[in-house]
Amino acid sequence: MMIVKKTIDYVVKPFTYICNLSVQSGTFPEKMKTAKVIPIFKNGDRHKFDNYRPISVLSQFSKVLEKWFVQKLDNFIEKENLLSESQYGFRSHKSTSLALLELNEELSSAIEKKQYTVGLFIDLKKAFDTIDHSILLSKLRDYGIRGIAHDWLSSYLTNRNQFVQLDDEISDSLEITHGVPQGSVLGPKLFILYINDICDVSKVLQFILFADDTNIFCSGNDLEIIIQNMVCEMSKLKKWFNDNKLFLNWNKTKFMVFGNRKTNDLVTLSIDGFLIDRVNEVRFLGVLLDHKLTWKSHIKYIKQKISKSIGILNKVKGFLEISTLQTLYYSFILPYLTYCIEVWGNTYKTNTNPLFLLQKKVLRILYKANPREHTNKYFVLSKIMKFKDLVNLKILLIMFKARNNLLPTNLQRFFVLIPKNDKSRKKPEFKRIFVRTTLKQMCISIYGVTLWNNLDDELKKCATTDQFKKMYKDKMLKSYDLVS
Numbered sequence: 001m002m003i004v005k006k007t008i009d010y011v012v013k014p015f016t017y018i019c020n021l022s023v024q025s026g027t028f029p030e031k032m033k034t035a036k037v038i039p040i041f042k043n044g045d046r047h048k049f050d051n052y053r054p055i056s057v058l059s060q061f062s063k064v065l066e067k068w069f070v071q072k073l074d075n076f077i078e079k080e081n082l083l084s085e086s087q088y089g090f091r092s093h094k095s096t097s098l099a100l101l102e103l104n105e106e107l108s109s110a111i112e113k114k115q116y117t118v119g120l121f122i123d124l125k126k127a128f129d130t131i132d133h134s135i136l137l138s139k140l141r142d143y144g145i146r147g148i149a150h151d152w153l154s155s156y157l158t159n160r161n162q163f164v165q166l167d168d169e170i171s172d173s174l175e176i177t178h179g180v181p182q183g184s185v186l187g188p189k190l191f192i193l194y195i196n197d198i199c200d201v202s203k204v205l206q207f208i209l210f211a212d213d214t215n216i217f218c219s220g221n222d223l224e225i226i227i228q229n230m231v232c233e234m235s236k237l238k239k240w241f242n243d244n245k246l247f248l249n250w251n252k253t254k255f256m257v258f259g260n261r262k263t264n265d266l267v268t269l270s271i272d273g274f275l276i277d278r279v280n281e282v283r284f285l286g287v288l289l290d291h292k293l294t295w296k297s298h299i300k301y302i303k304q305k306i307s308k309s310i311g312i313l314n315k316v317k318g319f320l321e322i323s324t325l326q327t328l329y330y331s332f333i334l335p336y337l338t339y340c341i342e343v344w345g346n347t348y349k350t351n352t353n354p355l356f357l358l359q360k361k362v363l364r365i366l367y368k369a370n371p372r373e374h375t376n377k378y379f380v381l382s383k384i385m386k387f388k389d390l391v392n393l394k395i396l397l398i399m400f401k402a403r404n405n406l407l408p409t410n411l412q413r414f415f416v417l418i419p420k421n422d423k424s425r426k427k428p429e430f431k432r433i434f435v436r437t438t439l440k441q442m443c444i445s446i447y448g449v450t451l452w453n454n455l456d457d458e459l460k461k462c463a464t465t466d467q468f469k470k471m472y473k474d475k476m477l478k479s480y481d482l483v484s
Helices: 002-025 060-080 096-112 133-142 147-157 187-194 196-200 223-243 296-316 322-332 334-338 349-366 376-382 387-403 444-453 465-483
Strands: 034-041 052-057 116-122 160-166 174-176 206-210 213-220 254-258 269-271 274-278 281-284 287-290
Touching: 060 187, 096 116, 096 206, 096 213, 096 254, 096 287, 096 444, 116 223, 133 147, 133 187, 187 196, 196 206, 213 223, 223 269, 254 281, 287 296, 296 322, 296 334, 296 349, 322 334, 322 349, 334 387, 349 376, 349 387, 376 465, 387 444, 387 465
Parallel strands: 034 160, 254 274
Antiparallel strands: 034 052, 116 213, 116 254, 160 174, 206 213, 269 274, 281 287
16 A cells, blocks of 8 residues: 555656646646647548548646646636636536526427427538637736636647647648647637637627537527527628637538428528528437427437447357346437437336336346336346336436526526415425426426425435435336336
8 A cells, every 4th residue: 555655656756746836837748748649530431531530649647737727717607707607618517408408498388388499510620620719818908817827828838739640641740820739628718718708799699618519599489580680690700700710511401490380481581691501300419400499300319329339239248147147228229319318308208118118128138028018027137227217317417406596597498486485285395387388397397396396205315316316216117127
């Protein structure tokens, strides 16, 4: 034990000294500024450059030094509340699922009010690679990052170079004059600081950002007025993009009219002379959105992915142990089932039932059971929760955060806690709001509140999310055992 401690001290203490010395001197080590770029083939024609993804390989010591700096930068950002609440990318306690939850709540609220919502899904060309260093450093100074810290970041960004390696061939090294370092720890944080003021451009539009994935939407009773507002406000945004040397990819930028109200199919949206494509379905943050928020397209996509994985399990079940097959389930199937499930999972049972049937099919493969055999005992044996219970668990974890005021401000406002001195027989913790549409009833702000208010007090008293997950899972597995 003493040897291990001494070894850690020999490694950590000198590096901590180097980190402190680097920042105090306001310079980033020159030897850590070189990147090796390896092109990885994606698909299509191998002779086209666009079909390759460049992977930037940086010094590991550089990443450790950056992480050390990012921790201090994060503390400053949070303390001064610098970042917009609409930005969900590369921030602690924020995620793609929370960004989609806000979008879903806003869209369903507009539909509840019988309003139209126009959503614009912006695609930027090589956003991370076109950042202007002088503009970035100027913005950092405005945010209060000055003195030695500013000098260190200036040193970090300048005099960087990269070379390309393809098999045994190595290109000449060239200087990088724009962009934040790809594959770095600090790069994404600098990027979100760079685009942070985009939310100040318009007071009419609402923004949901996840790094360079940008969704802009506007709601109202008159579709023509909404379109006019979008065109007017987007002209301001277009100027902001030009001033910040960011470029829109017009071919990949789409717009959608959300809602159940009838719309004119000829509705168009033109920005700066470019006609934006109107779609009824778009992929945003890895989830397929449709204009009526039915989630049918996304569920169909997941079903196809899971079916392929089930085909693989079927082929290998004869010579693999149950534990190995179960590991394959956790690796290839569960991630598809659970990704943002709290957003799309609580929809009509007829939509999600095919996923539950596939889940049961997997359990029968794992235990080599009869195709028509009941699966409750296999859920218990494998300690796997059923699809609906997975949905409820994810929703309840959001409610747990809402009760403890741990959600981002833009989401926390959808949940109203009842004062403890308010007397009630059932003593609900959250105020439930009456809504008209089934769509809104299925949102977390309504369904999640009902689910939480009806929860056992023992579960509500859990101190941590990990404790809550374990207790809830045990409770569900016991319920399967009772009916098997």
